[in-house]
Amino acid sequence: MTVVSDIAVAPRDRLNHARALHWVLAAALGLACLVNLQVGATDVTLSSVLAKLAQGETLSQIERVVLFDIRLPRLAMGILVGAALAVSGAAMQGLFRNPLADPGIVGVGAGAGLGAILAIVLGALLPVWMIDRAGNHLVPFAAFLGGWISTILLYRVSTRHGRTSVATMLLAGIALGALAGALSGILVYIADDRQLRDLTFWGLGSLAGASWAKVLSAAPLILLSIGTAVMLGRGLNGLALGEATAAHIGINVQRMKSVAILAVAGATGAAVAVSGGIGFIGIVVPHLLRLASGPDHRTLLLNSALLGATLLILADVIARVVIAPAELPIGIVTAVLGAPVFLWILLKRRGLVEL
């Protein structure tokens, strides 16, 4: 049996194929947006609303609330979060030269989780004026801050004489994760059971808390970070040859690492802060795209953003509808769909299946 290439497309066409995929995925995203706005627990649909508007009728209050206060901000947040997680995953896999890397590898996830738990369990200890000002934003803000602090900590630990060692970062990340886990455990212990349930739900991830305020506060950072990451394509390609060779072909490796880490921390931090712990998008999406159109990062990063956004908002439709009027945390949907896909990818890879 000859060795089988696990690329789906004839290699000569890969770059063009990947570029064509931009349009295909953009169209898929558009379609997914329409489905997302059309479908929900109530029977308000996008088509009926558009028809009403076209005829010059005013919308009922429930139509306005459902479409503009519930579904649209949720859609916007789903797109931002899905794109952020997928691009971060692709960038981290490129930076660490490891297809199993996910955005959490820079420590953002552990720090954000710890920040959220601190806010949920100890939030009441803050001075009243602070709680008042923060309002609903206390937990997201704490998560965001926690994510940044842990990333900066990891970065400082792994950078010596101006060089960041990704191997050190990986190991330090494990240590930091363990520490965050222990601190979280202490907080879990002193939490009462309402707080425990809140923690659990936060950890499962949800777009239910979407509001325009959250979208507008997360959007600038996420968009900026995604835009920055997408420009790292050429650099990440070169990095696949190893850091020394990447420098030899003219890439400023240290600057690229710093920019990549910052971008991922920004995008993932903001995403996790507003939506909790949504898993699998960061790992699975880049893999699917590599299988479909090759590992060229110049197109992979943008395609990851598009596909990540599409899959997350479709998962959101399922989460909102499958047990209506209740709602499934979206992290469950992405895990239930993502884990089998991931296992299938691993099985398909050369060397794991006897032919």
Added chain:
Amino acid sequence: MRHYASKAAFRTGLCAALCSTFLAIAVNAEQSADAPQTQADVLSIGGSVTEIVAALGQEHRLKARDTTSSYPPSVADLPDVGYMRALSPEGVLSIGPSLILTEEGAGPPEALDVIRAANIDLVEVPDALSVAGILRKIEIVGQTLGVPERAAGLMAEVEADLVAALTDAEHPEDGKRRVLFVLSTQGGKINASGTGTAADALIRMAGGVNAVSDYEGYKQITDEAVGLAAPDVILMMDRGGDHGVADDELFAMPAVRLTPAAQTRSIVRMDGLLMLGFGPRTAQAVQMLNDALYAKGT
């Protein structure tokens, strides 16, 4: 060809996701088409609130409930909006209530904001761990539903029952039995109630003593602390299933084995909502627990 398999499978996966979406929509549409036409316009959140609504004879006004509402059994037929602290705003709107009666602590706050923006009345009924508190719950629910006279009648009845049960349950201090309320024994660890909980309040009202007084809330307690607490009776929620087997497992646990409760195999199981809901049936709960503690009438 082999190497197109992954692309095809990827497409299939995407199709499956879309198809399941449309299937779910279809199922949902069918369900709402079957909903009976009544005057129901109230969403009730919280087991005790739902009980009070039913006790006031207003069950017909309920359109939906939450996961913790389990009494009366007929409310199980109503749509379930899920866990009260993780409400789906659109889900609640799809029920189409004009009024939401909820126990304290519904959330998330963004969902509540959206619900209020849709001009749905949201009335919060404060938690209570006392007789006065229970009566206040009934009063608020009754007023909100527009049946103040029925509420007054129910309050009088419940007060009388509670006072009688409490008096009956009084017991001299030195003879009081020590009760350990066990929330769960998952993973071989005992999660027990300290002070400040509904379980603690019930135990005191029923003439017992909470074996644990060192901490507040429900926490994991060490095996040695269980020994020191020396409970005479273990109190748990009734989860159905084979009680005999569950008892054996519990008493075999090292923490529990040497307690007086294990030696006399004294365990009381009661329905969770009945015990901890602090609603209209609390008098019954007090009486049941008191009888079990002091073996009256057995």
Added chain:
Amino acid sequence: MSLIAEDIRVSYGKHAALRGVSLTALPGEVTAIVGPNGSGKSTLLGAITASLPYRGAVSLNGQDISGMKPWQLAAQRAVLPQASRLAFPFTVMEVVRLGLQSGTAGDRPEVPMQALARVGLAHYADRTFQELSGGEAQRVMLARVLAQVWAPVENGQPRWLLLDEPVSSLDIAHQLQVMDIARGFARAGGGVIAVMHDLNLTALYADRVALLATGKRMAFGQPQEVLTDEILSDAYGCALRVSAPPPAGIPFILPHAASA
């Protein structure tokens, strides 16, 4: 317009890998660096390519490399590493194209294919890199390096090929092919520095040889000056005889005797 390394010192912790080595490589020549294991050959090349921290000075075409940015260096010199790793399943053509990033042929799309043809792998363009044998992978990397500095002379300045054991996993025919490429590049005006294990190929192709041992330069000059009995025996720590006929009855195959 040479490559000049002056008094290079490199230490890994307490161990001094290079203890003051100097080297001057001229364009139009193949300069070989030879020596026993652990003598500091690859370390010297690492210093010259600015891959590791060093003390001393290295100048390339008249400019000190420590002040140059990665892309500026990449425009003037290309480095072939000893081992080739690739983290993701790129195709051979994609890998060769990576050389174009900061090289001087970025605007000429036919160069990668020509580079692959030069190393005899044009028909491999669409294969996945991971499918290749060790020798094939090394030749693809050479093609990438050639694509980076395609023209041996640009704007009157020589371009440089810095090769770390370029023929170590190749069979003899391909060893000759690669060394021919290196020599051709030098003859066309470019500069070549190659770390070599094989003394025979060194003798055949190098214009100048630097012999290192224990972190110091033992000899430098033309092959016949450096590759002598005493110098080699001293450096390698075993009795070596240059140009001595082998014992009768045992076959010997020298690259010198290969016909074109």
